[in-house]
Amino acid sequence: MxxxxxxxxxxxxxxxxxxxxxxxxxxxxxxxxxxxxxxxxxxxxxxxxxxxxxxxxxxxxxxxxxxxxxxxxxxxxxxxxxxxxxxxxxxxxxxxxxxxxxxxxxxxxxxxxxxxxxxxxxxxxxxxxxxxxxxxxxxxxxxxxxxxxxxxxxxxxxxxxxxLAKDMRIRVDGQLPTGVTAKDLVLMVIGKIGAQGARGYVVELCGSAIDALSIEARFTLCNMMVEAGARGALIAPDQKAFDYVLARAVDMAGAARDQALAHGRTLSSDADARFDAEHRFDASEMSPHVTWGTSPDQVAPVTGRVPRLEDLPEQAQRHSAERALSYTRLEPGAALLGIPVQHVFIGSCTNGRIEDLRAVADVVRGRRVVPGVRAMVVPGSGAVRAQAEAEGVADVLIQAGFEWRKPGCSMCLAMNDDVLGEGTRCASTTNRNFEGRQGRGAITHLMSPAMAAAAAVTGVISDVRTLVANHV
Structure with a gap:
């Protein structure tokens, strides 16, 4: 074969x-x-x-x-x-x-x-x-x-x-700098290859930076590859993946366990397998990212600026950006740092796991959500909620002024009564920032849990690396 x-x-x-x-x-x-x-x-x-x-x-x-x-x-x-x-x-x-x-x-x-x-x-x-x-x-x-x-x-x-889909490989080598997460990584990748850059492909993610990620971080990465148009996303299972599954799959024991592990170790691309497209990135060059528009690929480093229309290479991109900026009420060339937010949402299938909530707690411990900002944490499941309460993570969030909610999709897509009002700007850990996604006329800035936490305690889009460095 x-x-x-x-x-x-x-x-x-x-x-x-x-x-x-x-x-x-x-x-x-x-x-x-x-x-x-x-x-x-x-x-x-x-x-x-x-x-x-x-x-x-x-x-x-x-x-x-x-x-x-x-x-x-x-x-x-x-x-x-x-x-x-x-x-x-x-x-x-x-x-x-x-x-x-x-x-x-x-x-x-x-x-x-x-x-x-x-x-x-x-x-x-x-x-x-x-x-x-x-x-x-x-x-x-x-x-x-x-x-x-x-x-x-x-x-x-x-x-x-x-x-059948085509094969794409995305290799990310190097070490993610302090303050940079899987969410930043995937936002950067989507920004580089575009919202249709993986259309028709199943993407395999590999490289030393991917190997270093926790399983929960890998969930975030694979979750959002669909925002680049991917029909699937894969990471070859390693010992981390096997350990994660065995800790939770209580029915896997004895011969069935041994058979499953043996099969799992065959699940990688052959050394000379051919991919239809390939991309490479250096993790060490990455920084926290924030979306400025109404598509996940309309994104930039937090220390960057909203693009000027004349600097975009294609007419279609300029037209899309112009419409997006009209909706998000931002000016071309505006700095992302310092944009005021009125709402912060932590949750979703992208970033509603215990690791995400711990990251938020690490940022807000000893701080308070600023007046004028409503901050919500919606755990991804009842089990996540219970674990956060048992670990004391929930107490940290509540003391900082976050609303501690019951689990569900919630404000990710506003299909319940968690809906943003017209013109409300939200720092969100979700996966999509389309027009009206979190409420009619609401404005969504996608970012990591740590970055959203920084926005909650400053009232503006902030570089979490600065907050962490100054944290006492």
């Missing part, structure tokens, strides 16, 4: 049949569902009189529409949202599908819940009606988002008609 990339190994091992040179029928090890992409799929299934043959390989989570107010019992007040949640409950009960429901103590964001409970393992194919399913590439699993009609097909067959 010819040399293969990690991506092709995963596809080949899950191909049920070859349809043509561009499409295969792919077996899916795990199908994740949420409340807003599954109702039509279940309805179609029931109209055709079909059942779910593999209920144990499907898992559902109520995450996008759930309120995050710190109430003992959460009640979804919006009638349409409440109907979505109740429909999901009913459909899961009918078919025997596990569900993390509204008041489940372990409920959370699907892309946080699944790996923390050992559901994601190296070599798997994982699909979900959500684009950020690329997250699972951090563990050497091929994850990608699908549409509603595809959700129905997977429920009925546990397979998917899958169009």
């Amino acid at each position: 010819s040399s293969r990339t990690l991506y092709r190994k995963l596809v080949d091992s899950h191909t049920v049949s070859v349809i043509d040179e561009s499409n295969v029928l792919l077996f899916c090890d795990l199908h994740l569902m949420n409340e807003y992409t599954s109702p039509q799929a279940f309805a179609g299934l029931h109209e055709k009189g079909r059942d779910v043959p593999y209920p144990g390989q499907n898992v559902a989570v109520v995450s996008h529409i759930i309120p995050t107010h710190p109430q003992a019992v959460r009640v979804i007040q919006d009638p349409a949202s409440a109907l979505q949640a109740s429909n999901l409950n009913r459909n899961c009960a009918r078919h025997g599908i596990p569900l993390f429901d509204t008041n489940d103590q372990l409920q959370g964001i699907e892309h946080v819940v699944a790996p923390e409970h050992g559901m994601i393992r190296p070599g798997m194919v994982v699909i979900c009606g959500d684009s950020h399913t690329t997250t699972y590439g951090a563990l050497g699993a091929l994850g990608f988002g699908i549409g509603t009609s595809e959700v129905e097909h997977v429920l009925a067959t546990q397979t998917l008609v899958y169009r």
Whole structure:
């Protein structure tokens, strides 16, 4: 057999049949569902009189529409949202599908819940009606988002008609400087290659800088590669990945464990595997990044400036930037440092894990959220929330003036009542800064948790490296 990339190994091992040179029928090890992409799929299934043959390989989570107010019992007040949640409950009960429901103590964001409970393992194919399913590439699993009609097909067959992608390799070597995180790294990469720079590709990330990242940092990296148009993101599993999974996959024991580890060690691209495109970056040259526009690739170092339209190389870029600056109310050439913010949001499937909350606590310990800024922390899951409380991280955040919320997607996409008002500028740890993403007319600046924490205690976009250096 010819040399293969990690991506092709995963596809080949899950191909049920070859349809043509561009499409295969792919077996899916795990199908994740949420409340807003599954109702039509279940309805179609029931109209055709079909059942779910593999209920144990499907898992559902109520995450996008759930309120995050710190109430003992959460009640979804919006009638349409409440109907979505109740429909999901009913459909899961009918078919025997596990569900993390509204008041489940372990409920959370699907892309946080699944790996923390050992559901994601190296070599798997994982699909979900959500684009950020690329997250699972951090563990050497091929994850990608699908549409509603595809959700129905997977429920009925546990397979998917899958169009093959091209291979891209992004190598990042060197050491990330102090104050620079995986979020900064991925924002920089997206800024360099563009919002469509990986369109049609599955991206494999490698290099000494990637090897040095924690698994939670790798989740952040793979999660946001979809913002460069990637159809998937992969990191070859190493000992860190195996240790992460074994600590959580309580069912992996004995011969099954040994077999899984042996298979996991084969999951890397062959030395002479060919990639269709390649990029290289030096981690040591990176700095904290902040978005200035309405696309994740409209980004710059925090010490930089909003670009001048005449300095952009293409007419399309100039037109896009002009529209973005009109929306974000920024002037070409303006410094990013010192831009006032009225809101800070810490959370999402990109940065709602315990490592992210610890980073925020490290910055704000002994400081206070400034008057005029509302700062929210929404843990990625009930387990993350409980761990933060047990470690004392939650106390630090509360003492600093942050709202300590219940888990959920929350203000990442404003599908619940966590919505920003017109013209409110938010320092956000989320993954998208599109027009209206966090509320009609709201302005989003994407950044790392540490950078968002710095904005909370200064009231402006700040360089967290300065705060850390001066912290006593």
